[in-house]
Amino acid sequence: MKTDERMIAFGKRIRDVRRSKGISQEVLAEMADIDRSYMGNIERGEKNVTLKKAYDICDALDIDIKDLV
Amino acid sequence: MKTDERMIAFGKRIRDVRRSKGISQEVLAEMADIDRSYMGNIERGEKNVTLKKAYDICDALDIDIKDLV
DNA sequence: ATGTGACTTACAGTCCGTG
DNA sequence: TCACGGACTGTAAGTCACA
Numbered sequence: 281m282k283t284d285e286r287m288i289a290f291g292k293r294i295r296d297v298r299r300s301k302g303i304s305q306e307v308l309a310e311m312a313d314i315d316r317s318y319m320g321n322i323e324r325g326e327k328n329v330t331l332k333k334a335y336d337i338c339d340a341l342d343i344d345i346k347d348l349v
Numbered sequence: 350m351k352t353d354e355r356m357i358a359f360g361k362r363i364r365d366v367r368r369s370k371g372i373s374q375e376v377l378a379e380m381a382d383i384d385r386s387y388m389g390n391i392e393r394g395e396k397n398v399t400l401k402k403a404y405d406i407c408d409a410l411d412i413d414i415k416d417l418v
Numbered sequence: 419a420t421g422t423g424a425c426t427t428a429c430a431g432t433c434c435g436t437g
Numbered sequence: 438t439c440a441c442g443g444a445c446t447g448t449a450a451g452t453c454a455c456a
Contacts (some may be wrong), residue, residue, distance in 0.1 A: 373438060373439085374439065375438075375439085385439090386439095386440085386441080386442090389439065389440060389441085390441095394441085395449095396443075399448090399449075
């Protein structure tokens with residue numbers, strides 16, 4: 281699997297988990313202390329987030345990062 | 350677990366795997382196409398790597414990223 | 419509720435050298 | 438073989454307005 285594909289898959293998993301919890305991008309963004317538009321970029325796999333950000337998002341979603349990467 | 354601690358643990362795991370394979374920091378850096386001094390920073394948990402770089406390192410170490418995060 | 423573009427600032431990441 | 442430094446360059450981080 282190529283790196284770009286992995287980024288997109290990563291974003292998709294965030295979106296899936298978020299939707300399964302029934303919360304909006306906006307709310308999740310606020311929970312993870314991330315700008316709403318930036319969260320959109322991440323979910324679309326357009327941004328190459330740092331590990332710290334990835335951990336922040338996992339904390340907000342209350343899941344293990346292993347389930348996201 | 351705090352984010353900084355996670356970064357340090359992440360770096361330690363890289364170092365452990367690398368040593369178990371008997372290769373130097375410099376060689377791993379070359380394999381992962383990362384600067385040698387930067388690889389040192391990562392192993393010490395001093396740098397907040399991007400997901401792409403994390404994937405690159407995993408590929409070089411031939412391990413799953415789940416075993417690193 | 420989300421996508422997108424334009425923008426600035428912070429820091430990821432490189433390159434070269436030293437002990 | 439690795440830690441650490443300085444000086445860079447590229448891009449992630451972060452904010453906003455508009456559709």
